Amino acid sequence: MEIKAKIGETTFTCRGDLETYFRPFREATIGTDFTFSTPFGEQKLIYADWTASGRLYRPIEEKIIEEIGPLVANTHTESNITSTKMTLAYQYAKEIIKHHVHAGKHDVIIMEGPGMTSAVNKLQRLLGLRVPERWKARLSLADDERPVIFVTHMEHHSNLLSWTETIGEVITIRPTANGDVDVDHLRELLETYAHRPLKIGAFTACSNVTGIQTPYHFLAKIMHEHGGICFIDFAASAPYIEINMHPADPLEKLDAIYFSPHKFLGGPGSAGVLIFDARLYQNRIPDHPGGGTVLWTDPWGNYKYIEDIETREDGGTPPFLQTIKAALAIRLKEKMGVERIQKREKELTSLLLSHLKQIPRVRVLEGHREDRLGIVSFIIEGMHYNLVVKMLNDRFGIQVRGGCSCAGPYGHYLLGIDKEQSETLMKQVEQGNLFVKPGWVRISLHPIMTNEEVYDIIRAIRHIVRYADTWKQEYMYDQTKNEFYHRGDDRYVRGFFAL
Template sequence: MDTRAIREQFPILDQEVNGHPLVYLDSAATSQKPIQVIEALNSYYRQNNSNVHRGVHTLGTRATDQYEGARNKVKQFINAYSTQEVIFTRGTTTAINMVGYGYARHFLTEGDEIVITEMEHHSNIIPWQQAAKFTGATLKYIPMEEDGTITLDSVRSTITDKTRIVAMTHVSNVLGTVNPIKEVAEIAHENGAIIVVDGAQGVPHMKVDVQDLDCDFYAFSGHKMCGPTGIGVLYGKKHLLEKMEPVEFGGEMIDFVGLYDSTWKELPWKFEGGTPIIAGAIGLGAAIDFLEEIGLHQIEAHENEIVQYAQGLFTDMEGLTIFGPEKRSGLITFNIEGVHPHDTATVLDAEGIAVRAGHHCAQPLMKWLNVTATARASFYLYNSKDDVDRLVEGIQLAKEYFGDVF
């Protein structure tokens, strides 16, 4: 994969920050956008800006064709059975909340179980906490191994015939752990439960086939996969989406409105109340075109090479703690002994290196790791081994600086 040629397609990366060439290592928070996505947004607003579905004029037809065309791209990208199973949302958080409100609160009762893990992002914890409080269901956690993975034995011992929902991240945004979703889905289904997958860190970095995984719901965000912010997807099996209740009511999602009652449109529009995120969906479609032209398998292989290179260098550094398993997705979370992660990130930023520091919306996991915060370097298709070298040099500077201070 020609990383240099790929990098040239991302205008934002061609700049200096604090007098140094930018090294962007925060793609797990949000990825940068290639020129193709930027131009798709520009073209829509310049030439086709109109509301969708309702109008019969030319601009409305163009906008509708682009919007629904993006839905079809998503369907093919994740191998959904039908475009009716692809719901556009504001992002992963909204998508998971839709399942928490539209499904869990209507079908769970007291004594039922919701099973999750301690490695979840807050977006895949809080909706289930709220659903459990609302319905009287019990929230349970699958035990984690010392390296931040889960075993199928632990999954089997936690899921019971009372379990109704299993919610799990595909890839941990802190540890880089890649969970065995297909096998967990099989165990969940054997016990009569459904599985909801947080795919925010999965879809951008590996080829995802929702039919092969046999997941019941899969949520992801456009902005982590070279697309715009404010657009995401909830995939759901058609028979489950048909049972679910909408969580937003108003225009677009209705079939018939009377004075005292209303009926809903068919899927997927039943869940897309109001004017949808038209430009965002079109931008997401352009991002999918971009990623597929390069190839998800190539992107995954490239990230694996980068993270293995980084792990090798990190392991040789004294006073550095790396969190997570040896086999991981494209990120490394670490702490420097005696240095707060925010201080580490500040020193790195002074060198033009962007990393994330904090609890990463994963406070239960921070408690499990026995830390208050960590620093995280996350890699994507536009990163190279040179970026890793710059990161290592920056970490060494932070060690030297705070070693002198203390």
């Protein structure tokens, strides 16, 4: 909330309670007052790319350095102080994460790779749905034997292409006229594919392009009513919402979830999270056989794997430090409070949308939707998205992201690209003309941002629209990278070699 009063020729602004509440968290974030040089002088960095990655949080970094760092050692033993502390801290960190998402007694956690992409691919391998490419052509499955995977029209590539490369058949649920998931269509599809042996719903909880959320608990209920299972991708929304794998209605339970703690405040450098119902696990051999996965071995080729899933699927040196950091980032989220996070996000998003939609030549994707998390994507008519991003960086210090946000199919829907247009565009792209690749500029907000930063973003976009024809003359386009460079950039590179 913000109250403005004009006394004489001066306007006084009274900041709302939430901006004040989040100020200490903002002040503890590394880089808040960072400045950097551009061809147009020194710019103060305004970070508005939170959906891509979170930011480092000084108290977490200091805790890792001062308290955890001196005790860092490999796990797998409790015979010395360092290994004991790391083993216990690793286990406790996983319990913190499970508790945060309301995991149940049958749910197991596996920390995998740097984020959600690694986690969902791990899940697919554990379910036996991935076959090595060289052998896939030899695998003969009748259509009726293939698993079927239902996805929404809003998926990003990691929750779409990874399923496309399984032995299953991927079916997209159509959108409603308002851009939501058509739950009636899902019911129709489940009836059509009722004979399939395995029916999976792999749904995003929130679009990483528009911030629009899906009714994922209701989708889970529909899947379970038709004998299916439901997996939810929380990559875009996990830092901002409550996650509940087991709500009051047992039919709404989530059979697996995956997300990227690196997107949390304090989370960069953490590991991807996969939590799933252990009853889905039917494997005799772990995904990564190796140290820490066996109970015993002998010289004659005999061995026995550990029964505990979390242990046997954690071969080699586990990501103990990455997991500890993920747990600390989650604790920070809990300290900020989900209710306050959501209220502040709504304030900032409403402020941004109300002004952005009034700027000439600016089109906000799904601009009619106010009910979203703090993710807003837009295009400026007649301007390449990456040129807009470059100008925002160079002239105003604003960090946003251009492109398709790794959500090509959703982009087709948002931009109204039909199949014929798509084929024409893709042919040009394959021939090296990356300029025609569809895309947009994405702004993603965080509760620690100030109202003034949002106003700075709005003013910057207004200036770019106004002076675009003049300013664009200062940039060169690299077709091989689909990026723009200021014509004076090479001077800074040459300076590296001056002795």
